[in-house]
Amino acid sequence: MQRGLTLITPIAGDWQALMTLLRERGDALQAGWQNNAPYALDAAERLHFLSLFVIEPGAGCPALLVLEGSFDGRCRNPLTDESDRDQFINELVIANAPLLREVYAFCINYPQNATDQQVREYLKIWKHDNQLFYVGCPGLTTGRIAEDAQIAADVEASVRNLNRPIMGRRAQIVREIFQGLPRASRDLVVNTPDRPFWVRHPLYEQPLQTLYWYAKWPLAIVGWAVLLLVLAEAWSPGSLPECITPAQSVLAATWNWFAFFLVVAGVLTLFWLLIWCGEFPQYLTPRMTRYVIATKLEEYVRTSIRALPSFGAVLGLLALAHWQWMRLWDFFFSALAFLLLVLVVTAIVWYVRLLRIGLREPADRVFDLRWDTNRLAAVREREDRLAQSHIISVTTIRLGVLRWVTLRCVLFAIHWLARILYNPLGLFSTQSIHFARWTIVRGGRLLFISNYDGGFGGYLGVFATLGAAGVSAIWTNTEGFPRGFLLFGDGARDEQPFKARARNSQVESVFWYRRYPHLSVAAIERNAAIRMELARFSSKAFQVPEADFDVFLRRFATTTP
């Protein structure tokens, strides 16, 4: 459900003036948070985080304005992702058109005095794909996060109001806590929906339906092609070339299947008629009776006609199976063997080219640490405020096909591994990421943006220890990364140069919006768990094993006045 929107737009005007403008707007936003002041972007209800920043000109490319947003998607099907991002752009414009107009006025081909509609259309041009997009709290929308936080706060208040001394069975205590909640929170708990596990691709969650969705048209084409051959042979025997002439046994089998389906359809129709007649409304006028019958017949015919293509395709596939069963298996295994051969050859070629680079990449120079303390101070000015932090890193991808292909493959693999195999430890074992993305940008650059909790040192420290392999696999393909080993080893494990390099590649986070600046990933997950557990307990009337309450109760404490 959560998705990433990235807009990358070349800047035509004075990019430094744009930086100043963004800095002013960002500072005003930060100052407002100190006073819990609302902000225009709050109106974009699906928005979690949004940032605007500038990538300085270089590598033959102009300065770029980047808008990065993380929002709740509406559609589960990735093929409709496009419309979802466009819808979200519309909502952004509605929420804060003045800011967007002000900022995008610096960009190329921006229409003067643009209307809201023109702004929307302009922004949609600059959508950019993310090669890797990670969500730390999958399935939790902005609304759900807010509800969970409110419920958790109410539960804590209810715990504080418990009668003392605390005695009795755990079930009794939890029931008392639940009954101490305000009515609105109790209702929310009772009506807790399942937490959608968005990160799983539909292929994983509904494999058969998803496979069918992707395969139905190719299968339909093949099925109908075979059925047409069968019909052609039945209509005019011997008219087809021998190599594509179905055997008589195939014709007979197809006719048998057709008859079988007709019988089944007839039986189903009979049942349908019986049920319909049983439910037929009484006391109708003849005219109304004719109308009802006509409508129902029309619906029946329409449904039958809609089913005809599928029916024909299935019939054709059954004919094909009967006709070329062994050949189908041969074809399948041949295709599989060919694919494996291609993979093996590719892997060998990749490995040989890798060895040519060298195991330890001796051409890599030792990273020369010279910090630009002024730039570092500007970057750190906005860090360690409230619970969350933001990092933007721009690095240059190393030249060469090997690097390019490896980077793409690594990003693809990690993107899907994180989605399909939900990792409770979080991306690269970091449990503090709200949203993170890697995007390949024009000019051969790799853009990394992360909204995370805590400080820079702790965040990258985990990357350097527990998540070093994955991090190295990505960034070892960029310039200046600490010396790697076979592209995946070392690298980030050399913690100080890794952090120093990250600092030197950092871009100032001038404008950064957060919907819930005081909530960390741990707090969000904790609140979600509290609600889910309480919902489970209440749905079972608190008749669960006593030990189940332990984890729930351990989160809370009574407070003396």
Next chain:
Amino acid sequence: MFSSDVLPPRRPDTPLNELSDVQGLLAHGYPFFDGAAYCLFHIDNPAEVRRPWLQTLLHPDPAERWIDHALYPSNRLKYEDSGVAIAFTASGLRKLGLSDDALATFVPEFREGMAAEHRARQLGDIEDSRPGLWTWGRPDSARQPDNAGEPNIVWQSDIDGLLIVYAPPDTLAERVQTISRIRGCPEFRRVIRTRLYMQQGTGVPLEPFGFADGISQPYIEGVTMKVPPEGVRIIRTGEFVLGYPNEIGRLPASPSIALAEDPNHGLPRLPHVPRADFGRNGSFLVMRQLEQDVTAFNRFVNGDPDPGLRGDNLAARMVGRWRNGEPLVRAQQPRGPGEVTKTDLEDGNNFGYDREDRHGFECPLGAHVRRANPRDALAQGLQLSPAEAQRLVDQHRILRRGRTYRDDTRAEGLIFVCLNANIERQFEFVQSSWLMSREFSGLSGETDPILGNAPRRFTMQHPLLGRCRANLPQFVRVRGGSYFFLPGLRSLRYLSQL
């Protein structure tokens, strides 16, 4: 400049080959001298400081030398009359003649200083503890016209170095004076006198809240010549001494100078780059003055409404140890006075939270010592084995060398001093990611019960429902702080000859 080459490991019972180049403070905290003076000095005349003063402190004759090194066996030092350690700030090194090129190789946290605004946020030095209120190390950006009413402020720009003098309390003042009379001695802008207050019977130093302190010190490979108790790891040298592999198997970033600036080969050469290793055998020293409000602390713990918790029980749960030093995970009740020795505490220091008290029912999850050194407690959250979790935590250890002070205004507290090779991954990480973290170990919205900023709360876990104490007052305020570099002796000689 540094490389990422990995050097072969050393045997744990073998001292470093160059231990004589390491200042003695890294090997021991001079426990045989009860007194110590922390002298923050300002360099007005660098030439005088270098040649007469530094060279006198580093006299080639051991009988005349003041600065001792880590190879001196401890019992020999007992017969000396004092011990001295010296460290410098970035401004001090610049004044002594290090070039901008050399200074650029120091890590940014050292060059920026502890009082930088973003760092203060990161370390939790806010409100009453903010650098703008410090009595020493206050950033120059905080200068105000009305500072004239605070003549005793020592500004950050005034601090070029730190001289620590250890001696018996009755001779300490005289030792400091003797050093100050050496020709070329820089001006001591602030001298903070401290004393070791020992717990009766155990020989363990006490801090002002009455707790035994300095128990969990790391065993450093090649430096600490004591055998640790079973289950306690020896930490790699490079976590505390530059120039040696650290727990990650890499060399920590070490400041260096161009070869042209060391024509006499006074400094060792870096292995793969054409530069001289200025930082070898040195370390980074963190110093903070932590003023402790003992009255507020005692009032809080003794005024608890729960009679079963009031007093020592609550205090112990906030700290994580009983006042005599026994850990809560091993001792549900403390032993009597005199029954616990320092050896007992060291031998019993091999406990693990994950294997002995995972849920915090004995030692609360947010207790001070549990935050400062989680041991294997991160195992469950990170899905590691206890041993792996311990190794991870060992990348964030610090070597403490602090002492208690009581000044003329009856203010008391701790001069916190720690040594580490990587300020950011060690001291700053412990301070910001563990002590001041509001999400530590699954807790929500609470920081360290001793060091945290008011208002805050403290939760004591219980199998049924925990107990929470809210609105904890401020017990500790930071009154000063700075980062220093503690050079090796060769580097000191190099500085003295610039």
